[in-house]
Amino acid sequence: MGVLWFGLLLLHLSWVEAYPSGAPTGACEDMMPRHMGVEPQTSPPPYALLTNTRVYGPGSTVTVTIVGPEYRGVLLEARAPGGLSALGTWWLPPPDTRFLECSGNPQGAVTHSNTNIKGNATVFSWTPPDAVGPVYFMATVAQQRTVYWLNLRSAALFRAPASGLGLSSGTEGVAPGGTLLSAALCWLLCKTLL
Template sequence: MDAVFCGIVILQVFTSVLSFQDGAPASACADMMPRHTGVRPQTNPAPYTIHQSNTTLQTGKPITVVIEGPDYTGVLLEARSGSDSKAIGTWQTPPNNTKFLACSGNKQGAITHANSNIKNNSTVYTWIPPAAAENIFFIATVAQQRTVFWVQVRSSTSSE
């Protein structure tokens, strides 16, 4: 009995350590906070900046987004409007090593990592703005590794 209990505890710990190598959970959509047990975000300024191809939006016209900085393994990327914490717009086909994450009721509302492979400055994300989009910004959580990550890295604001 003790061996079974010990095995279950070890399995639980092992599962929680590896649980988010394949992407952020939907529960992270609003606050952008990874659910890495016992780990806090970095408090120093992020070495990342989010660049978009255009700061003037046109409904349906794609905007490319790049996270510039050191290589990273984990990401949660959304577009938002004003002070709203809901993901808006639609992401197009995710780059290699990333995938869609359903946020704010939108199946393509966010992009997250699909594995712990390296992503870098050549990883380009493509986003389609919705109709009547105003004060749009991109926001990301970027992880260099499981224990080193920055939350709510923000781009400049775009408008129609």
């Protein structure tokens, strides 16, 4: 009888630790999915976080896409360099995802709502807070329960000057040479005008 109870307890713990309906709020700061007995991958991630712009302004919407192989689990946040708090507000979570309360914000992060496959067509929408400087997006992406990459980062986004100069559209990060040039120009423009 004791062996049966022990087996049921282990089965319950492995189910709870898998979090098939999304990351727990305890993962907001360290981005760890808490998959019992499973460590993050140490190989280079096959994913990239791409945004539709490198400059944002008050009330603007930034879209984020996780590009790479299909995946089942995700935790996605916006952060300030060196910070652990989730910034801004996520809007209209795509299918098979949901909001996760982080840093006291009910829409501070997005996570998976089930283990259905997500992919390059899954686009996340984020609105920045009123007063913030450079930000980047951070994600943990799980291809499956036992295969995940921790702390993937996007390129930095910079706040547009009050005049609105520098706002751009189109996907940044797609053409490697153009991305570096536009990032450098954006950095110079934002630094001199702020």
